[in-house]
Amino acid sequence: MSGSGVEFAAQASLLTAQSDVVSAIRDDALLNSSLWVNVALAGVAVLLFVYMGRNVRGGRARLIWGATLMIPLVSISSYLGLLSGLTVGFLQMPAGHPLAGEEVLSQWGRYLTWALSTPMILLALGLLADVDRGSLFTVIAADIGMCVTGLAAAMTTSSLLFRWAFYLVSCAFFVVVLYALLTEWTAAAEDAGTAEIFQTLRVLTVVLWLGYPIIWAVGVEGLALVESVGLTSWAYSLLDIFAKYVFAFLLLQWVADNERTVASAGSTLGAAPGDD
């Protein structure tokens, strides 16, 4: 069970298995394009945001800018991870799954990197609405919980039951995030004088974020109503484009134009004396 030859073979194969996944991605034009388009757009977004933020001053405005700039940078890393085969793998679906016994290409790296990028989105939103730190902390913790249990749902192959159990726990974390966005944070934004832009970004975020669990449920990893890995991937990629780059662009443009409003609130994280 642990003969030295088999050991080396297994270890070597693990580390070279990336190439097999990469080949599979390259051979699927739909899938391949869904990933490269995001590398390109995220790259453009980084350059654009650096340019847009060049004149932003004041602790809170610059923190929003910093958090916003991280969004496309994390996104490039995420899509490079998928394209290089590092964060992608073939998973054998468990009994009961529509594709039971088949090996499905799982882009599990998406869930992993969302745990890094979505907190930046919430941080930017929270700072814009000038919410208290307690709320910001709880919502970001719930958001990370949502992504990590989403990752667990994607990687569980032992039974269908546990896949959906993780899915439900992930949705429970999501409800915490949604609840805060729709109640407290909206109220806080009104006090901070940022209600208008917050309203726009909130609708964008709530609507688009609802798309992710829906795609999971109908895509290849869930009920497999859509059986194409390429289509599922394009759906996620389109959501990413709007929920990340377009979101960040709108936010950053508003901050650049309304620095005074942003600076006057400044009760939360960004506040620092002698800085604005």
Add this chain to the structure above:
Amino acid sequence: MSGSGVEFAAQASLLTAQSDVVSAIRDDALLNSSLWVNVALAGVAVLLFVYMGRNVRGGRARLIWGATLMIPLVSISSYLGLLSGLTVGFLQMPAGHPLAGEEVLSQWGRYLTWALSTPMILLALGLLADVDRGSLFTVIAADIGMCVTGLAAAMTTSSLLFRWAFYLVSCAFFVVVLYALLTEWTAAAEDAGTAEIFQTLRVLTVVLWLGYPIIWAVGVEGLALVESVGLTSWAYSLLDIFAKYVFAFLLLQWVADNERTVASAGSTLGAAPGDD
């Protein structure tokens, strides 16, 4: 060494190996029950805590509530990870270990998820005692170090020496946490007027947390004085029940009853103008 057939076999086997562990868990009633009881209790705790916190207002009180609510949510995810076989594996113990050469079922996911749940416990305690951010930050960093090196101790199979070296480093981090709880944080709680409840929760935490390294040392992963995986697992599960759900319940009940005291301190993270 990297023939394509072997590669695929190894990759496939990695991803289906979960089912083997799941079978092993299902066949061991003692082990199985030690995990399910926590899923059930954590689920009850989530519902109960949502209900108990429905009227909590004020930045700091709500931050304590938020941190407290995360404890059972992370716990459910943790135990689902163990039950689904995702964060469990058979590890071959190194030479010198009492079970040397045998494959021991390691619940390494426990250590991983403690790195998420125990910071919430310390955050709640720190906010209750109104400690300064420097102390809070250092203690949580040490706590995460403790969990991560505990994970490393559990996953090291190359030599007994390194298993215990990691164990000792983990204990060194733990000493930092204990020292802060017993000295500074106690003093801070007196200033904040929360000495009584802090005293209770501190005793609960210190006594129960000391149990974890002791179980590691005497259980299957350490000296194997207790050779049953099921018994070792039950010991951890019982500690979790008291150190997590009972702890969180006592804390939350007190916060709900003493909101005024909590709000008046509020010098740390939770403070936010216009929120209390």
Add this chain to the structure above:
Amino acid sequence: MSGSGVEFAAQASLLTAQSDVVSAIRDDALLNSSLWVNVALAGVAVLLFVYMGRNVRGGRARLIWGATLMIPLVSISSYLGLLSGLTVGFLQMPAGHPLAGEEVLSQWGRYLTWALSTPMILLALGLLADVDRGSLFTVIAADIGMCVTGLAAAMTTSSLLFRWAFYLVSCAFFVVVLYALLTEWTAAAEDAGTAEIFQTLRVLTVVLWLGYPIIWAVGVEGLALVESVGLTSWAYSLLDIFAKYVFAFLLLQWVADNERTVASAGSTLGAAPGDD
């Protein structure tokens, strides 16, 4: 493709593969000594720093001390991970790489643990310069991005292109860190009255941190101009000694001697009433 025998063999081999790497390390005296010297020095540093910090009071000074103490503690864990074979592996270099097809010993654990230790260095520097939280947060996020994409670069074996793509993204994150250190943070340190020590530590950090990507580029993982794993490892180990223990020693000595200056700034994270 997933016969039960192969499954078990692969799982077992994964878990025992550590011993093979450990043997390889032990047989290479140069490599072995590069790791053990850091375990020893980090151990001495922990004891020394505990002693040096015994009289430090005041929220901000103690937060700097706490962050500083974590640096060698994380370092010990990191080097134990390498020595135990837990965070080390043989990776087959992709086509186009100078060592293409060969299995190179990759110390990927270094990049992983830098994601924990370098934020502590930046936190200590940021607190010393009394920078605003926005800047501190953005710089630490960029630093973690740098380490994680460095880890991805090291672990990518599917193609040379992606290895260097990750390398470039990692460098982009590094530019954000460098830019902040050389402009804003320097200005902040002047306002805080800590310009002199900040200047020394900044030069130490900037010069030494530039060394890491250079070593990656010329070492076995990059262009392989240096083909010895032992020499590459010693280069990293020497950088670690100066960028971590010497850095931390100088910082801590200054804080212990200039507590009054540190306490009077205190506008950032460390501030807490009734604590200094």
